[in-house]
Amino acid sequence: MTRLSSDSAPEPFTRDVHENVITDLARISSQNYASELDLHVDLSRTLKRLNDGHCVYVNDCFDSTFLTFIPTPLVLLTESSGQQNVHIAPEAFQVATAAFGDEISFWQDSLTGKLKGHLASLSGAKVLKINGQDPFVAVNSNAAITGSFEGLGTRQNSFFASYQRTSTAWNYVFGNFAQQSLPLIDQVILKIQRVNSSAIDTVVIAARCFHEEFYRWPVLSREQLRGRQWNEWGRPLCEYLRGAAAVQALSPDRPLAKFQQQPRVNPADARAHPIDVLLDDRPLPDAVLPPTLQPPGIALPGSSSVAQFFLLPDNVTGVFALGSFSDASLDRFMQNMLTGLQNMKAAGVTQLIVDVTNNGGGFICAAHWLHRIIVGPKPSSVPQAGLDTKARAGPLAQLIVKAIVAGADPDSLLMYxxxxxxxxxxxxxxxxxxxxxxxxRSVINGVPDAFSLRFVATTFRLCCKRRRLGQECQPFGISPPQEALFDPKKVAIVSNGRCASSCSLFSITMAKEEGAKTVVIGGKQGVQQEYCGTVGGQSTDFSTIDTEIKASDLLSSEGSLTAYPFQDVLMITSQSTKLKNNTLAPPDFVTNSVQGITWRLAFGVENTQQPEEWQDHPADVNLPLTPEM
Structure with missing residues (x-):
């Protein structure tokens, strides 16, 4: 496709996504920074302005090493009159006390005047101003730098508190107001009206930094981190972390996994099965959703890890809460989904709600499997239940394939x-x-590009489909049922809009091909709510592809990989396309960092000639979040 502007996305996101990375990288290269942190923040936010959660840049020296918290997460509530207001979450003090333990006394004591020691009284308060401005000034400022999603409404929603089903519990998501991956603020000033009070209070709430490696709360300011000094240990931050680099490189818990959608995938499964997943520099805190907000009743048999099944009191509506398309084992994950849905059907369920709130993706085949078992065997689910795709085909990628065809990968281990x-x-x-x-050949934002698909004008559609990439999932490792488990028109997919990657692949095919309904809960009135975003087709990262090019070259030239701590050691074999010295090969990436890559794009369902990534996904229903809910 050809875009009209040098830095804009196609409709419907032209207004929301406009970033020229090449120009910004040139700007970053030409200027000096006071500290490594300032450089990192500029680079990180530059990539985030693409609003593609696969392509963010995360650095283990900074991102998530320190997490900054404010004990008053916010929510956007709609009154019965239809009026919307930002509030401190009614459950804020309960959640903060559970999450921060004795540290809550710091915030209690830091309040002044009549509010000193009464942090709990702030819960539920209406927020009139944030740092002297309308609350949505702060919301939209965050939406401009938060990345991950094309739609403005979804990025706005990330500012507010929500929830996610994890592998072990229902977790509370603080939202971008109350949790940041870097200590970029020292305090926030809120003008509020507390519940059952006509008085207007102005409160100053300090930000507190938590250091993840030592599980403690150091006294830390932005200036101390910018100087790369830990206040208590007096050692340069990145220098200290790099000391453990070689050990981290050999651990299955490597930074790529750290920043991917949880739970973490077994490395062998991650290598054997394609993944489409967001990278997130704000991991979930250890804060369990309060019992009053958790689903009532007992989860049905088949519930396991991120997949939980519930029966509503009408006995005909089932809820499948799916927090992620990642799990430790793909086969076990798929079997659990099948067992749970079959149990619900056996119990008389005819209507299905699939809750994918904050589901950032995972196994592509798990998404296609869920589509297939819900709708049964039909043209939209067999021989593949997903979308056709295409891959980037730049000059270096073409050389990689030619080297493999010439015998560079005899054991078929490389992605290409x-x-x-x-x-x-x-x-x-x-x-x-x-x-x-x-x-x-394509021209995108004035830059020549190339993709794997080739259309020939005189050929028939079947031939053209043969030139597209399909999924690699079917036949599945588990035999699917030979009939539909549910009528897809009686399936509703519910979220806060934060459904991406493999979650998007599932939601889009169910909505656009099968007629399932989509619902977004919450969101600002007048702003279109997208039921998903950041589609992709398969995501990977710089180190994975770079290692496929250079693996044996690195071993022979360096003797070990200690200088390249975040290369995937599971892939280091005698095989490589040996293009390290080619003029097209990228330089060595030697920082403690991960750069995500959208490796394949999925073609659209309605506009089959363009990627689904840039097509519209408006929710059928936007359900306001009320105080009662």
Whole structure:
């Protein structure tokens, strides 16, 4: 596709997404910074302005090493009159006390005047001003730098508190107001009206920093971190962390996994099965959703980890709460989903609610499996239940494939190996198929680009579909049922809009192909609520692809990978395309960082010639979040 501006996205996101990364990288390269932190913040926010949660830049020296909290998470509530106001969450003190323990006394004592020691009285208060401005000035300022989603409404929603089903519990998500990945603020000033009070109070709430490695709260200011000094230990921050780099490189809990949607995937499964997942520099805190906000009743048999099943009192409506498409084992995850849904059907459930709130993706095949078992075997689910895709086919990628075809990867371990891929017809690529040859040429924002798909005007559609990439999931490792479990028109997919990657692939195919209803809870009136975003087709990261190019070269030239701590050691073999010294090869990436990459794009359902990434996904229903809810 060709875009009209040098830095704009296509409709409907032209107004919301406008970032020219090439220009900004040139700007960053040409200027000096007072500290490493200032450089990191500029680089991080530059990539986040793409609003693609696959492509963010995260650095283990800074992101999430210190987490900054404010004990008053906010919510946007709609009154029965329809009026909307920002409030301190009614459950704020309960959640903060559970999460921060004795540290809550710091905030209690830091309040002044009649409010000293009465932090609990702030819960539920209406917020009139944040730092002297209308609350939505702060909301929209955060939406401009938070990244991850194209839609403005979804980025606004990330400012507020929400929840997520994790592998072990129902977790409270503080929202971007109350939790930040860096100590970029020291305090916030709120003008509030407390519950059952006509008085207007102005409160100053200090921000507190938590250090994740030592599980403690140091006295830390922004200036101390910018100087890369820990107040208590007096050692440069990044220098200290790099000392453990070699150990971290050999751990399955490497930074890529740290920043991916939780729970963490077994490395062997992550390598064997394609993944489409957000990278997040704000991991979930250890804060359990208050019991009064958790689903009532006992989870049904089949419930496990992020997949939980419940029966509503009408005995015909089931709720499938799915916090992630990631899990430790793909096969076990798929079996749990099937067992839970079959149990609900056996119990008489005919209406299904799938709650994907804050689901940032995971296994692509898990998303396609869920689609397939709900709707049964039909043209939209067999031979593939997902979307056709295309891959970037730049000059270096073409050289990688040519090297593999010439014998560089005899064991078929590399991502670019044709043995890994299929046509959209579910037919495997032929052996030694140079699948990036003859790419389609495009111009995007004035920059030439190329993709794996080639259309030939005189060919029939079937031929064209054969030139697209299909999914690599079917046949599944588990046999799916031969009939639909539910009528897809009686399925509702519910979230706060924060459903991405594999979650988007599932939601889009169910909504656009099967007629499932979509519901977004909360959000600002007058702002379109998208039921999902950040689609992709498969995501990866710089180190994974870079290692495929250079692996054996690095071993032979360096003797070890200690200088490259975040290369995936599971992939270090004698095989490599040996393009390290090629002029097109990127430089070595030697920081404690992860750069995400959208490796494949999925074609749209309604506009089949363009990526689904940039097509509209308005929710069928926008359900206001009320005080009672």
């Amino acid at each position: 190996n044709p043995d890994q891929w299929r046509f959209a017809s579910n037919t495997p690529f032929p052996d030694e198929f140079d699948w990036l040859a003859h790419p389609v």
